Amino acid sequence: MIRTDGSAVFYRFLDLPYPSIESGDGVWLTTVDGRQILDACSGGAMVACLGHGVRELAAAASEQAEKISYFYNHHFTSEPQERLADRLLGKTPEMARVRFVSGGSEANETALQLARLYHVERGDTDRWRVISPAQAYHGASMGTLALNGRPAVQEPYTPYLASHLHLPPSTWRFDPTGEAALAELDRLLERHGGEVAAFFCEPVSAAALPAYSPPERFWLGLAERRRTFAIAHALGGSKPTS
Ligand SMILES: Cc1ncc(COP(=O)(O)O)c(C=O)c1O
Secondary structure, eight states, rough: EEEEEGGGGGGTTTTTTEEEEEEEEBBBEEEETEEEEEEETTTIIIITTTTTTTHHHHHHHHHHHHHHSOOOTTOOOOOHHHHHHHHHHOOOOOOOOOOSSSSSSHHHHHHHHHHHHHHHTTTTTOOOOEEEEOOOOOOSSSHHHHTTHHHHHHHGGGGGGGOOEEEOOOOOTOTTTHHHOOOOOOHHHHHGGGGEEOOOSSSSSSSSTTTTOHHHHHHHHHHHHHHHHHHHHHHTTOOOOO
């Protein structure tokens, strides 16, 4: 165990002793003093879901790092990057291109910036707000924190956070059909439609609402509203018709 008061590391929880992990294998972690711990959270928020100690992954990373450990991707590319992007597009034909970043928060920040830039480039500079279901997690950066719809988590940082718009999550308990969330979506679009830049959500939630996914009716209703917006844009209006 590492005690936080005897450590140079600034730990997240200052009053906890931390087991010191030496290695991992599958779902098991091994401490420096030989104890085995079941990693039942898969690395925290299900981020080590391929398991620990996967030899092929370590070998591929090592082989690549020996060839080139870093290059600046504003100016260079590489054959493995191109190959991985092609492979991902093969799995998700809806995507046009892939941008590689270092983690989830940065990916979501990038998505936010892209959505905003898209509207700015079209001359529709009023559009900046995001609609997203509440009780989510999109990352630890200020941009992504503003999207989670969880006042208790946001509270100390509210002066830094943009005021986005939130739907109630349509859980089995509170809104099993998704109709309440769709009604709120319509209300928000009615009131703020001309300011909305994007809809943001976890298709399947992770730590904030584990394994939650909205019901089919919600996704269909979302797609209907997206089509209405697309038609309004195609007709040259910057505001939605509804
Ligand atoms: C749904 C979701 N979005 C974003 C993130 C943030 O990713 P990262 O911790 O890599 O910045 C997480 C992390 O758990 C996540 O579960």
